[in-house]
Amino acid sequence: MIVIGELINGMYKDVRKAIANKETDVIQHLAEDQVKAGAKALDVNTGPFSKNPKDDMKWLVESIQKVTDVSLSIDSTKFDVIEEGLKLTKNRAIINSTNADDEKMSRIFELAKKYNTQVIGLTTDKSGIPNSKEKRLELAATIVAKAMDYGINAEDIFLDPIVLPVNVAQSQGIEVLESIREFRHLSDPAPNAIVGLSNASQGTKFRSLVNRTFLVMAVANGLTAAILDPLDKELMDAMIAAELILNKTIYCDSFLDAYRKR
Numbered sequence: 454m455i456v457i458g459e460l461i462n463g464m465y466k467d468v469r470k471a472i473a474n475k476e477t478d479v480i481q482h483l484a485e486d487q488v489k490a491g492a493k494a495l496d497v498n499t500g501p502f503s504k505n506p507k508d509d510m511k512w513l514v515e516s517i518q519k520v521t522d523v524s525l526s527i528d529s530t531k532f533d534v535i536e537e538g539l540k541l542t543k544n545r546a547i548i549n550s551t552n553a554d555d556e557k558m559s560r561i562f563e564l565a566k567k568y569n570t571q572v573i574g575l576t577t578d579k580s581g582i583p584n585s586k587e588k589r590l591e592l593a594a595t596i597v598a599k600a601m602d603y604g605i606n607a608e609d610i611f612l613d614p615i616v617l618p619v620n621v622a623q624s625q626g627i628e629v630l631e632s633i634r635e636f637r638h639l640s641d642p643a644p645n646a647i648v649g650l651s652n653a654s655q656g657t658k659f660r661s662l663v664n665r666t667f668l669v670m671a672v673a674n675g676l677t678a679a680i681l682d683p684l685d686k687e688l689m690d691a692m693i694a695a696e697l698i699l700n701k702t703i704y705c706d707s708f709l710d711a712y713r714k715r
């Protein structure tokens with residue numbers, strides 16, 4: 454599993470405040486803590502309240518790269534904000550994200566070629582988030598086909614079926630899980646399957662329980678990457694145990710200790 458840390462996102466109040474007041478140490482601690490906890494990449498999102506998302510993205514990427522070399526997932530709906538991030542990344546980045554809209558794919562895949570990045574593809578288009586697994590698969594196939602037109606390898610595409618909060622879209626959990634199960638058949642070699650896990654528990658009680666149960670089920674269905682909170686120890690333990698049971702990691706007497714060296 455490729456763990457992408459979600460915590461550097463202006464959706465979080467502390468991050469929003471840190472961005473507004475340019476509190477570099479707050480961002481750098483979040484970066485270091487997530488990497489220490491097992492994140493292999495960090496999502497970077499200025500949040501919906503940023504007045505200068507381009508400047509804020511620049512400041513975030515520069516601040517983070519002073520303390521860690523992990524890949525950055527540049528998370529924005531705006532092309533100029535994404536490009537600002539990509540210009541500064543030292544290591545191979547991930548664009549978060551395109552969707553299946555033809556014009557959007559063209560612009561994002563051009564950026565992906567220019568900066569040699571990986572790309573997250575959301576299974577949405579102009580008509581919004583699909584309700585069914587069939588529509589999600591159709592949009593996923595569109596994204597994979599277009600990526601191939603651009604000479605982008607399927608392994609560099611992360612298909613995201615879009616997790617919705619269980620409290621308002623309970624019927625969508627199973628559609629998302631079945632989509633993940635089928636994404637791998639879209640090409641050989643297979644594309645990656647990714648989710649923004651914490652979406653599942655937004656507005657619910659017992660968020661951590663909902664997140665880790667969802668994650669285990671998604672891993673069992675073939676999930677290969679997730680944007681999540683790596684500081685949630687029970688979540689990380691559940692993920693490691695799920696991968697062990699699926700024979701994706703090598704067993705040792707104290708596998709949790711070995712993984713986290715604690």
Ligand code: THG
Pocket residue numbers: 459462464465466467496498528549550573613615616648649650651652655656680
């Ligand atoms: N897919 C892709 N990218 C994504 C998402 C996705 N990026 C953003 C998001 N979804 C994943 N990241 C988060 C980050 C935070 C929360 C949920 C998903 C979250 N935040 C608290 C909340 O809204 O309740 C913030 C509260 C606070 O201030 O502490 O839940 O799906 N490709």
